[in-house]
Amino acid sequence: MQTNTALTEQKKRIDSNMSKIKHKIAVMSGKGGVGKTTTAVNLAYGLSLRGYKVGILDADLHGPNVPIMFGKEGVKLSKISEPLEISENLHISSLSFFVPDNSPVVWKGPQKIAAIMEMLEGIKWGEIDFFIVDLPPGTGDETLGIAQNIGSDSKAVIVTTPQKVSLLDSTRAVNFAKLINLNVLGIIENMSGFICPDCQKEINIFKKNGAEKMSMETKTDFLGSIPLDQNIVESSDNGLPFISNDSVASRKMNDVIARIIEKLELER
């Protein structure tokens, strides 16, 4: 355990790191498996394609999947300092770069918060436009650790799917974000409708538009919806963000990004 003085000094170093970043966005979800990491990865990649300097931190300590979605599975780094370069405009970091593959993280709350603080202190992102944080699902220690340390000007984006159970958990996530002073930029509905590749008919496997209704109920902006698309699974598994291919899903993701940029510009 660190002494109070050591913690205060560490917090100062984190603040100095974070002060070099223009916009910090935590990507959250109430429930697991709704496409939060997919959204975070494509948000980061899409922003980098628009010329912004972007860093993405995988703060999902139990399921660090960001490297897989960038084709960096199995990469190991010896020390927490430089993030890994994906392109000139995009760098990533993840706990998975520092722990052996397939070994489960069995840390308790304070250890998780200490690991998050160590990454925020140690990884030198430099002067970047966007810092995207992929959080684990739910309202746990990692989210708290990030919210308490990345700065009071930080924002959150909530990802949900349209079915009732996911919407209920997302409402909790919206309220949790507000409670810990993350300014909620808006809600994204993922897996929203599926266009059958054979008959071109739209099938609403998980229903549709529930997130828009939920955003009105929680007085939160609706940022857009991304359809279910089998190519997304394929490209994610192959380490390629889906936004790099032309498709309905990638156009919709680009619309979401444009809305986020517009909102941030308006707030300045």
Ligand SMILES: Nc1ncnc2c1ncn2[C@@H]1O[C@H](COP(=O)(O)OP(=O)(O)OP(=O)(O)O)[C@@H](O)[C@H]1O
């Ligand atoms: N719109 C979509 N269409 C089809 N497949 C999708 C879509 N969004 C995500 N997926 C797939 O769903 C799976 C889960 O996605 P992802 O890992 O992003 O979810 P998550 O919410 O981050 O999960 P976790 O709870 O593990 O953090 C992945 O295989 C991904 O490729």
